[in-house]
Amino acid sequence: MRTGVTVYLSPTDRKRLQAIVDDRHSPQKHVWRARIVLATADGLGTATIMRTAGVSKTAVWRWQERFMSEGVDGLLRNKTRPARIARLTDDVAKRIVALTLGEPPGETTHWTGRVMAKAAGVSLTSVQRIWRAHGLAPHRIRTFKLSNDPKFAAKVRDIVGLYVDPPAHAVVLSVDEKSQIQALDRTQPGLPLKKGRAGTMTHDYKRNGTTTLFAAFDVLEGKVIGRCMQRHRHQEFIRFLNAIEREVPAGKTVHASSTTTPLTSTPR
Numbered sequence: 001m002r003t004g005v006t007v008y009l010s011p012t013d014r015k016r017l018q019a020i021v022d023d024r025h026s027p028q029k030h031v032w033r034a035r036i037v038l039a040t041a042d043g044l045g046t047a048t049i050m051r052t053a054g055v056s057k058t059a060v061w062r063w064q065e066r067f068m069s070e071g072v073d074g075l076l077r078n079k080t081r082p083a084r085i086a087r088l089t090d091d092v093a094k095r096i097v098a099l100t101l102g103e104p105p106g107e108t109t110h111w112t113g114r115v116m117a118k119a120a121g122v123s124l125t126s127v128q129r130i131w132r133a134h135g136l137a138p139h140r141i142r143t144f145k146l147s148n149d150p151k152f153a154a155k156v157r158d159i160v161g162l163y164v165d166p167p168a169h170a171v172v173l174s175v176d177e178k179s180q181i182q183a184l185d186r187t188q189p190g191l192p193l194k195k196g197r198a199g200t201m202t203h204d205y206k207r208n209g210t211t212t213l214f215a216a217f218d219v220l221e222g223k224v225i226g227r228c229m230q231r232h233r234h235q236e237f238i239r240f241l242n243a244i245e246r247e248v249p250a251g252k253t254v255h256a257s258s259t260t261t262p263l264t265s266t267p268r
Contacts, residue, residue, distance in 0.1 A: 007064065009041040016072050033075040036060055037067045088122060093130050096120050100136050111138040159257045163219055167255065171248050173216040173225075175258040179232040183208035214240040216256065 009017070017034040020026050032053040039049045040060075049060050066074045099119060104111045113131075117124045131137065149155070166172045185208055190201035214237065215226040225247050229236040248254055 007037060007040040007068065009037070013072050014038070014041070017075075030076055033063045036063045037075065040064055088126055088130075092120065092122065093133075096122070096127060096130050097134055097136065100131065100138055110141070162255055162257060166220065167253065169251070170253040170255055172219045173244065173254065173256045174219060175214075175216045175244075175256045177212065177214050177232070177237070177258075179212045180210050181213055181228075183211045212236065216240075216244050 017038050020030050020034040021038070032055055035053045036049055036055070036059075039052055044052070046057055046060055050057060053060070063075060096116060099116065100111055104115065105119065108115060113124045113127045116127045120127065162172055185206040186202050187204055187206060188202045190199060191197075193199040209230075211228045211230065212232040213226060213228055215224055217224050225244055227240050227243055229239070244254065244256070
């Protein structure tokens, strides 16, 4: 122990320190701090305390001084250290948010983290943290399209009402088409996914041109009526409607909705 350093423990403080040492749930940093003070109060030297607590000489001196200035409570908390980099102010965050909501500089299509960091004079991680806190993702774009049809709202109500409350003794079908589908065929079958191995497929494939998919979804039963055809004309669509006609039981009224024909009713 350093010359002139003496620690006196009151019965209450000794009881608290001994309780910390004896408690198996106490954090180890609190245990060796309490042992330093107890050993110092018992008159042990610095070298002995270092061996007993398993810490360095500077640590022994530090916690001796902490106890003498703040008591037992000072041993149970850590001193907070100031950050090496000053925390960004709210004004900087507001400026970054305002810039994000505006147009990016030059011919850039959208803000990126590095472009924003350069414009705001902060680090990339700071920009990413501010964007995350405000729920901003400038790299993501959602597309939409508004219809110019003056009867669009009425047609939507008809379709929604058809799905929600279909007529009695009727079949409701949602019809759509997808053209220019690549008809590809692998030269060899792939291997399935298994533990420790991803699913596999060959690097080459056969091109069989394109095909058009016509499909009708039975809203009530979840059944799909589909046909693939070589061309995408009204003749093929009529052939598909005839296929639907053959699939639907006799005596049913067919209500078909699609993007091109919002509502069509065909009595049978």
